[in-house]
Amino acid sequence: MATIYTVHPETPQIRRIEKIRNDLRDGAVMLYPTDTVYAIGCDLNVKGALERVRRLKQLSNDKPLTFLCSSLSNISQYAWVSDPAYRIMRRLIPGPYTFLLPATKLVPRLVMSPKRKTSGIRVPDHQVCQALLEALGNPIISTSAHLPNDNGQTVQIGLERAKLFDQFDSLVDIIVDDGSEPGSQVSTILDMTGDEPKIVRQGLGWEAAKAWALPIGKNWE
Numbered sequence: 394m395a396t397i398y399t400v401h402p403e404t405p406q407i408r409r410i411e412k413i414r415n416d417l418r419d420g421a422v423m424l425y426p427t428d429t430v431y432a433i434g435c436d437l438n439v440k441g442a443l444e445r446v447r448r449l450k451q452l453s454n455d456k457p458l459t460f461l462c463s464s465l466s467n468i469s470q471y472a473w474v475s476d477p478a479y480r481i482m483r484r485l486i487p488g489p490y491t492f493l494l495p496a497t498k499l500v501p502r503l504v505m506s507p508k509r510k511t512s513g514i515r516v517p518d519h520q521v522c523q524a525l526l527e528a529l530g531n532p533i534i535s536t537s538a539h540l541p542n543d544n545g546q547t548v549q550i551g552l553e554r555a556k557l558f559d560q561f562d563s564l565v566d567i568i569v570d571d572g573s574e575p576g577s578q579v580s581t582i583l584d585m586t587g588d589e590p591k592i593v594r595q596g597l598g599w600e601a602a603k604a605w606a607l608p609i610g611k612n613w614e
Contacts, residue, residue, distance in 0.1 A: 432538055473497065492513070579596040
């Protein structure tokens with residue numbers, strides 16, 4: 394049974410954030426709110442927790458995991474950011490955008506795409522996420538909180554909060570509750586690895602990205 398931490402959405406209580414931080418450092422997996430959908434997360438640097446998240450989501454080893462950073466300067470520690478990519482990213486973050494970028498050696502192999510050596514990175518516009526990132530001092534995994542069913546099909550995103558919590562109560566160690574209902578729109582994904590950035594998934598806020606004249610590519614799950 395998961396421990397539920399109730400936190401204020403705008404001014405998260407420091408002691409509760411510190412308790413969550415300590416649990417994450419000890420290998421906890423959590424369900425938590427973001428500026429898009431509720432996400433499953435853990436400490437980027439805890440291998441056992443990363444493996445649990447992969448099993449929970451039934452992800453193959455060639456499927457990269459997205460993680461949250463606190464700022465653009467923080468991203469630069471975990472990814473190579475070209476000058477053109479930097480100019481676009483600084484206009485869009487914080488916000489509902491995932492950037493595919495070449496990973497540095499700080500990114501665990503369990504997280505990155507093994508063939509492309511890339512990672513999906515976000516800077517959320519969300520006070521609870523930012524408080525957790527500041528307290529932990531390193532990135533947090535962020536994969537959308539929807540699971541494959543017995544037929545291998547994805548369970549619909551956007552369940553009511555109580556139903557979502559019930560679904561994950563026995564699957565995670567921590568549930569972070571800021572009182573918000575789960576969102577139904579995932580992040581917009583932008584591939585920043587090529588000469589020209591591309592939108593590869595239209596999600597929340599994609600119109601703002603399109604305003605920068607980014608071509609639209611294929612979907613990326």
